[in-house]
Amino acid sequence: SLGNAINSAGQVTGFAVTPSGHTHAVVFSNGGVMDLSISGGDSVGSDINLFGQIAGQRTGSDGHNQAFEHIAGLTLYMKPPAGFDSYGVAINDLGEMLGTYYDTAGSHAFLFSLLGKKDLVPGKVSSIYGSQSLNLLGQVTGSFVDKGITRGFVYQGGRVVDMGGLGGSYTFGFGINVKGDVTGVSERGDGQRHAIVYSAGRMTDVGTLGGTTSFGYAINSAKQVAGESSLPSGGFHAFVY
Numbered sequence: 001s002l003g004n005a006i007n008s009a010g011q012v013t014g015f016a017v018t019p020s021g022h023t024h025a026v027v028f029s030n031g032g033v034m035d036l037s038i039s040g041g042d043s044v045g046s047d048i049n050l051f052g053q054i055a056g057q058r059t060g061s062d063g064h065n066q067a068f069e070h071i072a073g074l075t076l077y078m079k080p081p082a083g084f085d086s087y088g089v090a091i092n093d094l095g096e097m098l099g100t101y102y103d104t105a106g107s108h109a110f111l112f113s114l115l116g117k118k119d120l121v122p123g124k125v126s127s128i129y130g131s132q133s134l135n136l137l138g139q140v141t142g143s144f145v146d147k148g149i150t151r152g153f154v155y156q157g158g159r160v161v162d163m164g165g166l167g168g169s170y171t172f173g174f175g176i177n178v179k180g181d182v183t184g185v186s187e188r189g190d191g192q193r194h195a196i197v198y199s200a201g202r203m204t205d206v207g208t209l210g211g212t213t214s215f216g217y218a219i220n221s222a223k224q225v226a227g228e229s230s231l232p233s234g235g236f237h238a239f240v241y
Contacts (some may be wrong), residue, residue: 089130
C-alpha cells in the first residue's frame with residue numbers, strides 16, 4: 001500500500017494492492033482502510049481535500065487511464081479522447097479537480113467539477129507539476145508551449161496569465177500558494193535554470209546553492225520556498241528560501 005496525500009483531518013488517500021495483485025484506490029480514516037470501489041481495473045487516489053473528496057485515476061475498459069473525482073460516494077470520470085489517457089492530480093476544497101489529459105497534440109491541463117471540464121490553455125499543449133499546482137481558490141500554475149517555447153502560467157479568474165521569464169526559453173510554475181504567489185523554475189539568458197518566485201506580476205530569481213541549477217517545488221503563504229539546488233561540487237541538496 002502507499003499513501004499519496006493527507007488532509008488536515010488526518011485522512012489519507014493512495015492505494016492498496018489486493019490479493020489478486022490489483023491496485024485499488026483507498027482512503028485511510030479513523031484507523032481503518034476503506035476501498036473506494038472504483039469500477040474498472042486498477043485505481044489510485046492522488047489527492048484528498050478537507051471534506052474527504054478524492055482525485056485520482058483508474059484503468060478503463062479500453063485499458064487507458066481515466067481521471068476520477070470521488071465525492072460522497074459518487075464517482076465522476078473525466079474521459080479523455082478515445083485511445084488516450086487522463087490523470088487526476090489534485091483537488092481543492094471547492095471540489096475542483098486538477099489534472100491532465102492527452103490527445104494527438106500532447107498533454108493538456110484541465111479543471112474538472114460537477115459543472116464539467118475546462119481546458120486551462122485551449123489550443124496549446126500544457127502541463128502541471130503536482131498537487132501543489134492548485135490552491136484553495138482554484139488558481140493553477142503550470143506551463144504551456146507556444147512556438148516551441150515553454151512558458152509558465154497562472155490560471156485565475158477564468159484566464160491564463162503568462163508569467164514571463166528570466167531571459168531564456170523555458171519557464172514552469174510548480175507550486176502556488178493561497179495568495180496566488182508561484183514558485184518554479186525559469187531559464188536565464190546564459191542557459192542556467194534557476195528557481196523563481198512570481199508575485200504581483202514580478203519574477204524573482206531565487207538563485208542556487210552555488211551550482212548552476214535550482215528548482216522551487218512548493219511555496220507557503222509567507223512566500224517561503226522549498227526546493228533543491230545543485231552544488232559547486234555536483235549533486236543536489238534541498239533548500240528553504
